[in-house]
Amino acid sequence: MATKGSNEHPVMEVRTEAQVALRNVTRYFDAVDGRRLHALGPLSLELRKGEFFSVVGPSGCGKSTLLEVVAGLSRATEGAVLFEGKRVAGEVPEGIGVVFQEDASFPWLSVRDNIAFGLRERGAAAREIARRVDDALALVGLRDFAGAYPAQLSGGMRQRVCIARTLVLEPRLILLDEPFGALDQQTRLLMGDEVLALWRATGATVLLITHSLDEATLLSDRVGVMSARPGRFLDIIETGWPRERDSRLASEAAFGAITSQLWRLLREESKKSMGAGAPARVTA
Amino acid sequence: MKLGIKPAGTIRLAAIVVCLAALEVACRAGWISRLTLIPPSEMASGLVAIVWGRAIEGEIAATMGGIALAALGSIVVGFLLGVLLHAWPRIRTSLDPLLATYYSIPIFVFYPMFIVFFGMNRIPIIIIGFLFAVVAMMTNVMNGLDRVPRVLIKSAQVLRMRRVATTFRIILPSAAPYIFTGAKLAIAYSFVGVLGAEFILANTGLGYQIAFAFNDFDNVKMYSLILLVVLVISAVNGLLFAWERALLQRRGQW
Numbered sequence: 407m408a409t410k411g412s413n414e415h416p417v418m419e420v421r422t423e424a425q426v427a428l429r430n431v432t433r434y435f436d437a438v439d440g441r442r443l444h445a446l447g448p449l450s451l452e453l454r455k456g457e458f459f460s461v462v463g464p465s466g467c468g469k470s471t472l473l474e475v476v477a478g479l480s481r482a483t484e485g486a487v488l489f490e491g492k493r494v495a496g497e498v499p500e501g502i503g504v505v506f507q508e509d510a511s512f513p514w515l516s517v518r519d520n521i522a523f524g525l526r527e528r529g530a531a532a533r534e535i536a537r538r539v540d541d542a543l544a545l546v547g548l549r550d551f552a553g554a555y556p557a558q559l560s561g562g563m564r565q566r567v568c569i570a571r572t573l574v575l576e577p578r579l580i581l582l583d584e585p586f587g588a589l590d591q592q593t594r595l596l597m598g599d600e601v602l603a604l605w606r607a608t609g610a611t612v613l614l615i616t617h618s619l620d621e622a623t624l625l626s627d628r629v630g631v632m633s634a635r636p637g638r639f640l641d642i643i644e645t646g647w648p649r650e651r652d653s654r655l656a657s658e659a660a661f662g663a664i665t666s667q668l669w670r671l672l673r674e675e676s677k678k679s680m681g682a683g684a685p686a687r688v689t690a
Numbered sequence: 691m692k693l694g695i696k697p698a699g700t701i702r703l704a705a706i707v708v709c710l711a712a713l714e715v716a717c718r719a720g721w722i723s724r725l726t727l728i729p730p731s732e733m734a735s736g737l738v739a740i741v742w743g744r745a746i747e748g749e750i751a752a753t754m755g756g757i758a759l760a761a762l763g764s765i766v767v768g769f770l771l772g773v774l775l776h777a778w779p780r781i782r783t784s785l786d787p788l789l790a791t792y793y794s795i796p797i798f799v800f801y802p803m804f805i806v807f808f809g810m811n812r813i814p815i816i817i818i819g820f821l822f823a824v825v826a827m828m829t830n831v832m833n834g835l836d837r838v839p840r841v842l843i844k845s846a847q848v849l850r851m852r853r854v855a856t857t858f859r860i861i862l863p864s865a866a867p868y869i870f871t872g873a874k875l876a877i878a879y880s881f882v883g884v885l886g887a888e889f890i891l892a893n894t895g896l897g898y899q900i901a902f903a904f905n906d907f908d909n910v911k912m913y914s915l916i917l918l919v920v921l922v923i924s925a926v927n928g929l930l931f932a933w934e935r936a937l938l939q940r941r942g943q944w
Contacts, residue, residue, distance in 0.1 A: 479847055497850065504848045508841040513941045514863045524849045527859075555942030575849075 424452035425611050426476060426579060430485035432636075433471050444636040446471045448485060451630065451639065453579075453611055458602075460614040460622035462668060463632030464679035469615045472637065473583050476613060477504050489579065503577030503610075507584040511556040511567045518543070518552040521570045528575075542570040545604060562593045566600070573604060580605075582614040586621070594618070595653045598625055602652060619668045624655055629664075631671045634678040640671050728909050736914030737921075746899055753884060753896035754922070756812055760819030761880035765873050767820075768827025772872075775828070776835040792825045797883070801891045815887045815895065822883030826875035834868025835861065870937065874930050881923055 432447035446468035453459050463469050474480035476487055478498040487494040489502065498504075511520050521542050525535045543549045546566040556564050565585055572580060582601070586594040598621060605612050616622050622629045629643045645664055647655065655661050710730045716722045717729035728736075740746060775782040797818055804814030838861050846856040862869070888897025896915060903912035 477848065479844055498848050500850065502848070504844070506841045506844065508839065510839075510841045510845045512842070512860070512863070513943070514866065527849055527851055527855065555940070557942035572848075 425455040425490060426453040426613070427488040428476070428485070429488070431475055431482045431487060432484040433468065433475055433480065434483045446475070446637050449638045453613060456609055456611055457627045458605055458612045458614070458625055459628050459630065460616055460626040461630045461632060462616060462619055462622045462672065463637055464634050464672065464676040466679055467632045467635050467675070468637030469632060470583055473581050473613065473615050477502055477581050501578040502581065503572035503575055503579070504581045504583065505565070505568050505572050505585045507587045509556070509561070509564050511564045513556050516552065517548055517554050517559070517567050520556070520567050521574050524571060524575045538574050542574040545573065545607065546570040546600065562589050562597060565589070565597070569604070573608060576608070578610055580610045580612045582612060584615055584617060587617070594621060599652045601625065606649060619665050620656065623661055623664045623668065624653060629668060631668060634675045640675070643667060724909065728913050732910060733913045733917045736910040737917050740911070740914055749895055749899055752812060752894060753888060756816045756884045756895065757819060757880050760816050760823060760884055761877045763820045764823035764827050764876045764880060768824045768872065768876060769831050769869065771824070772828040772831025773835070776832050782832070789825060789829060797821050798887060798890060801887060812894065815884055815892055818887040819880045819883035823876035823879035826879055827872040830868050830872025830875065831865070834865030837868065838864040866937065870934055874934070877926060877930065885919065
């Protein structure tokens, strides 16, 4: 069930079958006190087209840094990230969508206009925008709230607006940075089901960053377990779930077994992370 | 016929009417000396006579024009300086102590210096109004830009937006409530600066006319002009308040 993640591939820019390939990716930050903070890597990873991959790890291990590097929001200090065979460098490539943990809805726009925002930026035709926004509203169950403003919605609904704003652009790779972090447990489970349904409907590849072992186990085809800072993959666990799945999996014995396996891997790393104290202040 | 006034507005209006009626009764009954205060109805009729008679039409126009120039200048310059200082944090850090203590400086003392530079005309008065207002606008613009959530900038990057598009479609709309507050303060401070300078230092304008009437024991003219100032400021604030409410309602925040 488990497959080891490799951390020491040579850096190459080659065409690869994988949709996303990380080759010896390392990220350092300059700390305010002049030190160099080793945040991530070296780590290597390949994401298969259409798979759901989650990353778990102790606090401060570099999970969000990993996502930002994959998205092109932050540059790898060393190594390379390839998206569909092309190097990600300096800007977010076309075809990548990101949903952040924080509320990223635009408070000055209605739900409909929030979702249409990216399409308008790309100069899509009005009729095309209306059709795709209607589809996205139906997909995330917000059709009745199309005219509402984010301040009039719950946290879960605002997060769905952000998911719809991402989906409407039909990304081939969706990066989710703890998108349900601020939600209660029940809502998280239901949102997880919605994300699974959307993942099946769109056929996109998903990279989910999460603190929740249950969430990672439930949603993923594979789960990457990261070490304490500097984050490297300790192991990559294959869940073996069928593509048609939902939160009812949580009551199966295999679910408990995988979650326990993740915790066994993470326990010592989390202790290390707690003992490391507060990270130094850094400049990006 | 329904007037469409909400309960809070009704209470506010009722309180004003009651206070004015009480003042009217107190003045008419002689409980308050005419040398101290005149009845509100006399203030109103005096104001109508002043406006109708057009005796100081030029002074009123000069004051309102000066306030408009000071407010407009401070909003535009304050906005640009706020954006520049936000973009250059080092310069901002060095200017921060000056900005924090700015309103402890009695700007009126610079009036003689402005007269030396610009002559005995309305420019020094407008500059005082401008100086009163510009820093309020600047600091509110910087506050607004500071508070644009980082995640919105990242969202713009994910949407592959260029810098100009990000500025106009993400940053400025996000900072708009603070910028609006800055503009509101700039307008209010422009009124204070221009009218104050006219009242204390100048020999033209509405402020000067109020001061002249005061020194001349012409209570009817003085209170009528004070009423005019209060009405204009209330009208401007009322308009800004309604505009702000409409903006916030659009965000579902009212």
